[in-house]
Amino acid sequence: MNVRGPVVDAGEVRSVNTSYGQSDLFEVTVRPERGAMEPTRVTLWGKWAELADWIDEGMELLVTDAEADEYRGEVQLSTTGDSFVVVEPDFLVDVTDVRSWVQCPRMYYLNKLGGIPLNYPVVKGTLVHEVFGDLLRGRDIEESIEDRVEERAVDLGLLGRDPTEVADEVRKNAAAIEGWLNQGLLTEEDEWRSEQTLVSETFGIKGRADAVRRGIPVELKTGKNTRSEPRFQDKVQAACYALVLGEREAEYPDTGTLIYTKNTTLERIEESGDLSPAKDFSVSGGFLKYVVRQRNQIAATEFRGDVPTGYEADAKCEYCFEQDTCMVVSGRLGQESKAGTVGTPVPDEERAYFDTYYTAVEAERRAVHREYRKLWEQTAEERADDDRALIGLEPTGREEISAGRWRLTARKQPEAVSKIREGNLVLASEGHPTRERAELGRVERLDGEEIVVTTDEPLALRRVDVYPSELTVDRLLTALHDAILKGSPERKDLLFGRRAPEFAGSHETYIGNNEAQNEAVNLALNAEDVALVHGPPGTGKTYTLATILREFVERGDRVLLSAFTNRAVDNAMEALIDQGFDDVVRVGSESGVRDDMHEYLFEKRGDPVERANELREAPVVAATTASCGSRMLREQEFDVAVVDEAGQLTEPGTFLATNLAERFVLVGDHEQLPPVVQADESELHGSLFQRLIERYPDASVLLDRQYRMAQRIQWFSSQEFYDGKLRPATPEVAGRSLADLRGVDPSALPAHLRDRVTYLDPDGRQVGNTNPTEAEAVAETVQSFLDAGVAPDDVGVIAPFRAQVSEISRRLPEVAVDTVDRFQGSAKEVVVLSVTTTGDVESPIFEDHRRMNVALTRAKRALVVVGDEAALSSEPFYERLLRWARG
């Protein structure tokens, strides 16, 4: 039987004599999660007893194949020879992390913290792996090499490598594999699967195997291995995959294969007479358990929030490549380290800051892990409700689009809604993402009836799940590392409030008709380190930002333009282009970047020198903050970073962009929506923008004149969020009404909708996160505006909940209906807000009043608030809102 639950009590290790000889035992008490079982004592025998050093009360424990017996009248459990003990099974450890932990626990930590920079051996290794995958999928070797090298042009260009020489080197490595593969294929029936994504629900391990051959994991290594035996950490890596494969097939492979391409030089062949680059090794049950114990050490360390010292294992620091980094990091952070320390520690407050944010980012990582858990924990029905997956798909086709690239098509239920969008990374499966055949893929197309996914290998497409990614979390950590450990003292003095921002230079007129905007441009241009531009709704912050960018370029600065979302980056670029400047390189993915900006999209494929130069010499590079954390952009330097919608960025998120530049300008509005953060009790909720603007008001400018809303519409927001400072830019703006719109006849509207701000209580009732009666009233209201001549394109409907959005959307197919969060950044002539809730405003979504600020400031000429009076009267803020809306 299996038992799983939190540890409520942990004892001491004892050594006892058994019929099999001397053995250690360690007793823990676990409160089982499922069933009505009382807390149960579980005895962990033999090597599992080492967990005594790692287990704390509160940690979750899973013991498989435990045996029940009665001892002194009490039923208790013991591990058996088949048992595995897994600490915090929900914490998904990467296979590569187990690998580095085995080398040295501190290397695991350092890799996580600093990331791995762009270097040639790694790029070459990646290339050989890609060619290997292509070979397995039947592609011609020369074609593959040529294509893959061309694909990596930027990396090779930035590293100053000649593509012909690189191709030669890759060819040497790949030829050895090809010869061996052909030999194998002639003699036996081989079944190969390349690039297998594996996730284990039992062992809390995830990773991607290079290949699986007849159920045996195959790991390719391009590095040198001069000894005849496989490297230990390579075996560990392959054994991890064996563990996950075994879980799925209910039988563990007893072998692993490692392929060392460098071993097949002519000299070696002559020396050993051995043609094969492949080495098989046996994977015993004992080895699998060793791997799980290592994985447990990582999970326990993360649970405790400990930092590995290196003493946990017996690696020798003098041979370690990371020794210098290790010593510097421990020196800067005052950490204990086996390698010793060098340098002076950062001040206490920086250390405290680092610790706080490190913990907060790790909490986000655990939130991502919870998403993974949902992959297998939920039933199909729950999954359908959760809308993270599309289930019950009917496979309709598969075609090979290029060697080893497949396009899978399936029919979906027209009413099935999900958060899956085109361009998303997904797990495509034949029914269950971890128990049945599954492939990582990308959504190519998605409409009402059909979904198209591209994958490396074909399968019958029956289900598509969102694939959670730790990528951004990893990048936040490196941004934190770069900012605090590698940041200049001047920059840090500023971040920690020890020095006020400085400004120097003359005051010029850049924008003649708006004093605040002109002030903002001056402030940005004169900033020696930072300038902050506070732009409430409709105040022309994007225009101002574009002017700032243009003036920076004019005087010879190289500029990074960044924001959290692709949409914001594209908008800012558009404004820049509107001002007549288009010498911009847009870094990003095809699916993320808006179609009309594709002509500026940076092409990574081609000639290395050309590609690298285009990037290095671009006066303006535009990318999301997540992209700024990519290896390619981390290599770039800028004079100044201009970050839009900075109020939506966490502090480490902001660093992703600002780390790359000498100076920075943050543009945003902290009175609109804050960063999206998964962990509730997190430091990440506040933005750097807000903290700096509060600390250094003199380094900021408030854009106080808005060009969007009629006076009546903007009043509430101005009073509640901007101390009444926000005002219409011109009398024309102040007096805006529907009558100004061509073809609109306001007198055709029902009387209760004729004012610029109106209120309506449809007497509905909240059902889940919807309110059907209210949705109906919203639809009727919108219809009234359409009947009065308002174009569908000029109307927007906003609701807090996604469920209510789809409820309304069904009734109004031709009108833009979206959540408040997704509406941020855009505006409409007419906006109808569906408050949805009834009785009270207790849901956490109503707690942050800034969400309402966004919702109420999208309308230019007419705003209708639709909601339950009782709910709106139940809290002072909403009561003021109601009073204003009623007029």
Add this chain to the structure above:
DNA sequence: GCTCTGCGCAGAGGA
């Protein structure tokens, strides 16, 4: 018990 965008997927290697 709510909102949700990113990402060149994860891993590639060096004595």
